Amino acid sequence: MDYKRYAIGDTRSEIKNPKSAIGNWQLYRRLVGAQVRSQMQYRASFIFDCIAQFIGTIVDFAVVAVLFTRFPSIGGWSLGEVGLLYGLSSLSFALADMLGSGFDYITFGATMVRQGGFDQILVRPVNPFLQVLASQFVVRRIGRILQGALILAIALSLIQVAWTPLKIAFTLVTIAGGIVFFMGLFIFGSGVSFWTVESLEAINIVTYGGQMMTSYPMHIFQGWLRAVFMFIIPMAFVTYYPVLWLLDKPDPLGGPTWLAFLAPIVCLVVFGAGVWMWGFGVRHYQSTGS
Amino acid sequence: MPLIQVTDLRKEFHIFKHHRGARGAIRNLFTRESRTVHAVDGVSFTIDAGELVGYLGPNGAGKSTTIKMLTGILVPTRGEVTVAGRVPWKQRVDHVRGIGVVFGQRTNLWWDLPVIESLDLLRYVYRVPADRYERNLTEFREMLELDEFLNTPVRSLSLGQRMRADLAAALLHDPHILFLDEPTIGLDVVAKERIRRFIQSINRERGVTVILTTHDLGDVQKLCERVIMIDRGKLLFEGPPRELVNRFGGERELVVDFAEDYANVDVDGARIVHRDGRRVTYRFRRGAISASELIQRLSAKYRIEDLSVQEPQIEDTVRRIYEQGLLREKS
Numbered sequence: 001m002d003y004k005r006y007a008i009g010d011t012r013s014e015i016k017n018p019k020s021a022i023g024n025w026q027l028y029r030r031l032v033g034a035q036v037r038s039q040m041q042y043r044a045s046f047i048f049d050c051i052a053q054f055i056g057t058i059v060d061f062a063v064v065a066v067l068f069t070r071f072p073s074i075g076g077w078s079l080g081e082v083g084l085l086y087g088l089s090s091l092s093f094a095l096a097d098m099l100g101s102g103f104d105y106i107t108f109g110a111t112m113v114r115q116g117g118f119d120q121i122l123v124r125p126v127n128p129f130l131q132v133l134a135s136q137f138v139v140r141r142i143g144r145i146l147q148g149a150l151i152l153a154i155a156l157s158l159i160q161v162a163w164t165p166l167k168i169a170f171t172l173v174t175i176a177g178g179i180v181f182f183m184g185l186f187i188f189g190s191g192v193s194f195w196t197v198e199s200l201e202a203i204n205i206v207t208y209g210g211q212m213m214t215s216y217p218m219h220i221f222q223g224w225l226r227a228v229f230m231f232i233i234p235m236a237f238v239t240y241y242p243v244l245w246l247l248d249k250p251d252p253l254g255g256p257t258w259l260a261f262l263a264p265i266v267c268l269v270v271f272g273a274g275v276w277m278w279g280f281g282v283r284h285y286q287s288t289g290s
Numbered sequence: 291m292p293l294i295q296v297t298d299l300r301k302e303f304h305i306f307k308h309h310r311g312a313r314g315a316i317r318n319l320f321t322r323e324s325r326t327v328h329a330v331d332g333v334s335f336t337i338d339a340g341e342l343v344g345y346l347g348p349n350g351a352g353k354s355t356t357i358k359m360l361t362g363i364l365v366p367t368r369g370e371v372t373v374a375g376r377v378p379w380k381q382r383v384d385h386v387r388g389i390g391v392v393f394g395q396r397t398n399l400w401w402d403l404p405v406i407e408s409l410d411l412l413r414y415v416y417r418v419p420a421d422r423y424e425r426n427l428t429e430f431r432e433m434l435e436l437d438e439f440l441n442t443p444v445r446s447l448s449l450g451q452r453m454r455a456d457l458a459a460a461l462l463h464d465p466h467i468l469f470l471d472e473p474t475i476g477l478d479v480v481a482k483e484r485i486r487r488f489i490q491s492i493n494r495e496r497g498v499t500v501i502l503t504t505h506d507l508g509d510v511q512k513l514c515e516r517v518i519m520i521d522r523g524k525l526l527f528e529g530p531p532r533e534l535v536n537r538f539g540g541e542r543e544l545v546v547d548f549a550e551d552y553a554n555v556d557v558d559g560a561r562i563v564h565r566d567g568r569r570v571t572y573r574f575r576r577g578a579i580s581a582s583e584l585i586q587r588l589s590a591k592y593r594i595e596d597l598s599v600q601e602p603q604i605e606d607t608v609r610r611i612y613e614q615g616l617l618r619e620k621s
Contacts, residue, residue, distance in 0.1 A: 030414050038402035041443070120398060122363045124415050125387040286365050286379065288303065289358060 024130055031134035039139050046140055053143030061086060061151050064215075075220040080158025081247060082216065087152030088171075088239045089214040092178025094144035100183040101136035103278075108132070109193035118285060128282060129275070132190070159247070167246055170260075174242040177267035178214075181238050182207065184271035191277030194285050214239045219251075237266040292336035293467070293499055294360065299369035301330040301355050301523075329355040330366070331523030337501065339466070342493045344514035344531070345503045348612045352523040353503050357469055360501070361391055374466065387416065390460030390498075394472030397452055398459050399444045405455045406440045409462060416463035423462065430458040433488055450481035457488060467499045468492065474506050486512050507604045521612070535607045541573040543600040544584060549593040557587050568595075 039046060064086065065079060074082055102108070112118040112132075121131050161167065185207050218226055218240040226236070237259070244251055245260035307323040330352045337343055347353045358364035359371055362378030362385050371378055378385045392398065399408035413423045431437055434454040439447055447455065453473060460468060470489070474482040490513055492498045502509060510517055510531050517534060519527040527534060544560065548568045555562065560574035574584055581599045588594060 027414055030411060034400055034403055034407060034411050037407070038400065041402055115396075117396065119358070119363050119393070120396060122382070123361055123386055123389075123391045123398075125383045125417075126415055286363065289355070289364050 024127070027126060028130060028134050031131070032137040035134065035137045036139050049140035050143040053140060054147050055143075057090060057144050057147040058150075061090075061147075075217045077217045078159065080155050081243075083151055083155030083158060084247070085217060085239045085243055086215040087148055087150075087155050088174060088178065088243065089148075089211055091145065091148030091152055092175050092238065093182050093211040094141050094148050095175075096179045096182035096186065098138050098141035098145065099179070100133065100186045101138045101141075102132040102134065103183075103186040103190035104136070105186070105189035105193040107136075108190045109196070113194055113285065116289075122286070129278065161246060162248060170242065171246065173264055174239065174246075177242075177264045178238045180264075180271045181235075181267040182211070184267070184274035185210065187271070187274030188277045191274065191279075191281035194281030210235050210238075234266045234270065237263040293339040293341075293374060294337040294501075295370070295372045296336070296356075296360070297334050297370040299330050299333045299356065299359060299371060300328070300367045301352075301359065301364065302367045303327045303329055328523045330359070332369070333520065333523070333525045335518055335525065335528060337499060339499050340493070340497050342490070342500045342513055342515055343502065344510045344517040345501055345520070346505075346510065346517055346608065347520040347526075351521045353520060354471065356520065357471060357501070357503060361389060361469055362386060387463070388465050389467045389469060390463070390465035391469045392453075392456045392460045392471065392473055394453075394470075394475045397444060398456055399452075401445050402443055404441045404443055405436065405447070408444060408455075409459055412459055412462055418463045422464065426462050426464065427458075430461065433491065434458055434484075449476050450478065450484075453477065453481070453485060454488075457485070461492065461498070464496075465498065467501070470500065470502045470504075472504055472506075473502070474504070474509055482506070482508065489513060507608060511604050519611070521615075526611075531604060534611075535602060535604055536576070538607050538611055541575050542581065542602060544572045544574065544581065545598050545600065546570050546572065546588060546594055547596040549595045552592055555592060557584065557591065559587065560584055 061083070064082065067074070112121070118128075121128050124131065189207070213221075214235050218236050241251075241260040242263050243249075245257055251257075251259070303326070304324040305327055307325065333352070333356060345353055345357070355364065359366050360373060360378060362382045365379045373385060374388060376385045398412070399405065400411065403411075409427065412418075418426075431440070434457060436454060436458060439451045439455070442451075444452065444455065457473070468489075473489070474485050477485065486509060489500060489502070493500050500513075502514065504510060514531055516529065517527070517531050518525065519534070543563075546555075546569070548555065548570065551568060555565075555570050557572065559579035560572040562570055563573050564571040572584070574581075585594075585597065
């Protein structure tokens with residue numbers, strides 16, 4: 001039997017080679033486009049969601065702002081300075097949430113692992129990671145993203161920063177680092193969900209709790225908690241150290257200023273740990289099924 | 291050289307014992323007692339290109355586990371599988387590019403999107419050249435009558451429509467092997483027939499090798515040239531469905547309408563299972579007596595108006611095999 005008759009991948013095809021980055025990006029765009037279209041189908045619900053997200057998170061920050069009407073500062077930080085932390089953290093998290101919701105361990109654990117939806121993914125000639133990444137592009141997070149950006153803008157207007165091109169670039173890097181960091185946590189969670197049958201509510205403590213933690217200056221937390229956030233789940237590097245450097249503030253805990261520049265590397269390491277856990281989980285799935 | 295070669299395939303699962311209650315929850319954390327389940331226990335078979343093979347077995351027999359290993363989803367504990375010269379789980383992407391899979395319970399399509407958009411997406415996923423895609427789409431639209439729901443979101447389709455859409459989706463990229471997992475489950479008679487005709491034409495006209503896992507013995511009877519039967523992880527039978535019935539089929543039935551009312555209609559070689567006035571149903575064993583012999587004996591003693599011989603249904607045969615473990619003793 002001539003198997004070559006069924007070979008795919010003619011040069012006439014306008015679809016790029018699967019092994020190339022362009023090919024994968026093209027595919028990602030298509031899959032995400034499909035996602036977006038399918039979410040837009042529920043138009044009313046989509047609009048309400050966007051508004052609700054926006055309002056909901058404004059209320060979050062309003063709580064913080066109210067605190068400031070009672071106390072002049074938090075740990076020596078003004079409202080604007082805390083707002084900077086909050087805005088950066090919120091923006092990074094919302095962007096990570098929009099991009100990486102495919103890895104949200106609750107839906108992933110339920111539909112992919114327990115119900116065996118992952119079989120369908122393994123049967124397609126595309127990298128499973130890419131498929132899961134493209135499977136959820138939550139457009140309604142726009143509400144939260146805008147809120148984060150708004151708070152960031154307000155905070156920046158309230159504080160004095162000696163802006164240099166380096167600082168502006170670093171702010172963008174910090175946001176990018178935050179996205180990478182939180183996505184790393186999501187991916188890690190989905191990797192673990194290959195094992196546990198019960199949902200890992202604990203991971204919420206890390207992801208959502210983490211987003212909250214990175215919205216406040218680190219030094220207000222107790223010593224042991226700070227240690228956790230520096231070394232075990234290094235959230236201190238997501239916003240705290242970068243902002244310290246941006247504001248030219250000395251670290252009340254006595255850390256050197258170059259810790260800020262360690263931040264992007266730390267975020268990448270966390271992402272790497274997530275991807276490793278993911279791979280581990282996939283291999284486990286392939287040896288035990290669903 | 292066979293297209294699919296399975297040699298001494300084994301898959302063991304370790305099921306951890308789950309202790310109950312509050313005490314048990316704590317025990318679960320510390321002790322890990324497990325038992326081993328031999329889902330697939332030394333199965334070997336080959337499938338040649340172009341065959342249409344039925345894969346049968348009771349629930350829990352190891353069918354889905356075998357199929358998962360053939361498609362590359364699962365890695366075996368031991369044994370070898372070669373499909374078109376490749377090892378499915380080792381060369382996953384290349385292997386999967388040349389196969390189509392339809393899971394009866396889940397869909398391969400995007401739930402909220404119209405069917406045509408799913409098909410278009412899959413075109414990108416499988417990198418199908420535009421002209422080949424157009425050609426296949428036109429053909430499937432006609433054969434499966436997709437136009438009625440091509441623009442309907444998958445979530446709104448009836449089961450029969452979804453199955454047709456899934457079949458089209460699985461074949462868009464011209465795979466040389468098609469794995470079907472319970473494709474006619476839950477369908478009405480007309481829908482089943484349409485799917486069966488499609489599968490048959492795909493096999494005959496395009497030369498696609500089809501492996502069909504099914505509980506529907508109508509599928510088996512109408513489609514499969516060969517069946518492989520598995521139970522408790524072991525291969526029980528391999529051969530044409532006809533042979534299955536001939537070897538293990540139960541009794542045949544002879545339904546006789548007598549011309550008169552007879553008090554006693556006993557006959558040597560057959561037993562009476564039902565009597566309703568002048569209509570009597572006899573059962574007799576294939577090996578013990580032939581139908582013509584029985585008819586001769588009856589007509590020698592009584593006057594017969596009409597009669598019919600009924601073959602054992604493949605369903606009864608298979609049920610007997612499952613229930614009585616007929617093949618287990620022999621394997």
